[in-house]
Amino acid sequence: MAGPQRNNHKRPFGNSQKRTFGNSQKRSFGNSRHDQTNKKPKHGRQQMREIKRMGRRHQNEEAKEDFPDFPENDEGYESGDNIGEEPSGAMSLENNPRQAYDALMVLLDNGKDEKKTTKKSEKNTAKVQVIDGNIPGNEDEETEYGIEDIDEDEESVKKEDEEDQNDLSEDEEDEEDDEASSDPFEYHFANPQESILENFEQQVSKDSTLKWQSTKTSTSDKQYMAIGQSAPIEEQLSKGKQNIRLDGNLEQFKIKSRMNIPFDDANITNSQKLILDSVFKYKDVVFPYQHYKDESSIRDLYAAHAVNHIYKTRDRILKNNLKLSTYKEALEQGKASVEDEPELRDQSFNRPKVLILLPTRQACFAVGEKIIEISGLQTVENKKRFYAQYYSDDKVPEYKSNDFKYLFDGNSNDFFCLGMKFTRKTLKFYSAFNQSDIILASPLGLKAILEKKEKNKNNKDFLSSIEVFVVDQANSLQYQNWGNVSYILKHLNTIPENYSEDLDFSRIRMWAINNQFKYLRQNLVFGKFSTPEMNNLIGNKHSLNLSGKVKFKRNFTSDESGIGQIVFKLRQVFNRFECELPVNDPNARFNYFKTNIVPFLKEQSDDKEGGGALVYLPDYSDYLRVKNYLRYETSVNFCSLDEYSSQSKLTKYRDGFAKGKYKVMLYTERLHHYNRFEIKGVRNVVFYKCPSDETYYSEILLRFLGDSMMRDVIKDINLSVVKIMYSKWDANLLEKIVGTQRVPVLCFGSNEIYEFK
Known part of the structure; x- marks a missing residue:
């Protein structure tokens, strides 16, 4: 991609x-x-x-x-x-x-x-930025990139902590006790069983290829298959904690009452119901929603989970602070001994606990607004600045597709990193990263922060204690550069090289000291369609979550598939090539292309009739290989458009193809994703590989061939053909195009060519 x-x-x-x-x-x-x-x-x-x-x-x-x-x-x-x-x-x-x-x-x-600048002036500047982000003209002094890390001086941080402590003491109506053994926060993070952690760690060290116990469950409407995985350990937490429920409800979870959750058990979407139980039980989840319209409800759910996690973490710390204060008073009064000191482990190395990766500022703005609403806090610092830098009412042209408008309306800047800090009464945007509770970032922006070479060597350590990791719009992140996500994963939960002077090791949980984050960190991955990269985020290389993992796989009906959207009769020929191992797929595909597709393209190149053939290539590496082969080893009259083409070439080649100067066009999926160009003059289409999104399949055929029919480039649609190359390893891509039920026949049937019309 x-x-x-x-x-x-x-x-x-x-x-x-x-x-x-x-x-x-x-x-x-x-x-x-x-x-x-x-x-x-x-x-x-x-x-x-x-x-x-x-x-x-x-x-x-x-x-x-x-x-x-x-x-x-x-x-x-x-x-x-x-x-x-x-x-x-x-x-x-x-x-x-x-x-x-x-x-x-x-x-x-x-x-x-x-x-x-002097230290004094630095502190004063930081105080102004943190305390009042709405000073007239302040917006002009902020970088438009929005990834600066404001250093909060120790005095203001301590003052906020003291105010939090006082608020807790005064408001000791204090919600329900969170320390029940049935609370997932309690048994997963606060007090996980050390024997289970040690046992599992020993097994993993002996055999890194341990197979997890898998179960498959279909949803009642048959739209999804839930594939659950539980850790291969003898002393499991309990069957009730490992089982997958697809009809979860909020009542069973101890949600903080001061939160304003925008849904309840009587008003919950189907997507929320499917993943609610797994999310609040801290399981890893990969969930492809059916439509971008479902994204808002998914964000409601994970934002509520993130805020609930932060509130429980902060409240536990404040309660334990109160217990220690009471103990110290008793010790001073001679009513307690040193042996009576309570062991209260409720913290980790750094404050940030939730990391949410998003593709654009507009997506960040949407999630930030949801967090404001859910938090139930009336005071929001730096809100005006947040709106100024992340919201935009810009619109893409109306003739673009609905999903394109959804993705790129508003502020599409993909370079940002934003800290959010919670106190008992205030939510603060633009907090220093190491003093934040939640970090919203694009992979590119966060990578830039991690790569900064500053005197302070702790700049990477603010990711050391992430407990909930969310990847939102994962498909968009893949089109940007998935390598940035991989880079960030390498920096999650690394033990800090340097510790702050006020770090109290007696309060740090033992599993954090023992560097056992990978057994407890929750990974939540959401996108419109699932990909191997998304599934790998909860694979054993990146996660060994003891509470389990759940991957949701969509079932595509014939009507939902790509060919189900084609409203006119059109020859769609699926050509299967043999390939024994997935590692050999690129070479086998290329050889099949040279043997079976290139002769067809030569015919197109020599054809005197109007219109030409469009070759659609999802992978850039395949595109370069095909482009070089056609250029240096064939006489095919072709042009090529990709995401790195200059604007002059985009104009020249599109116009030349429309006028018949070029009879074959190579066209990459990433270029289509970012632009959705109207390509005129298309008479035949070759898919070098199935598109990643079924929407792209129908868009190419309906828009490009439909336009050619209207312009009389195609005088008889029966003479046009669509060729799709695939192997049995393309089953997940293929089901989006033909429907789930047809995949076994196309992948393992006796024939190598299947035609739909």
């Missing part, structure tokens, strides 16, 4: 699209690199705002030092016309090397400039 790693820093489209930040503020990038060298900016934030596009030839050499994969030429940065439409989509900083390079350099330089 995403491009290969060596092209990480290229951008997926031309230069003509303007980037939107914050409250619909447009940024321009001109040739002012040399202007900045003459006059040093007073502050890093001002410098960030003044970054402009540098001269093309001057910048390449400098950028190569930090980005080895920086393009050798300016091919991807030319400007051009758009033949009547603007490129739309998420314009990633990651795919714009100059912009990402400058942003990272400013972050590093910012730390150097601030060395000149």
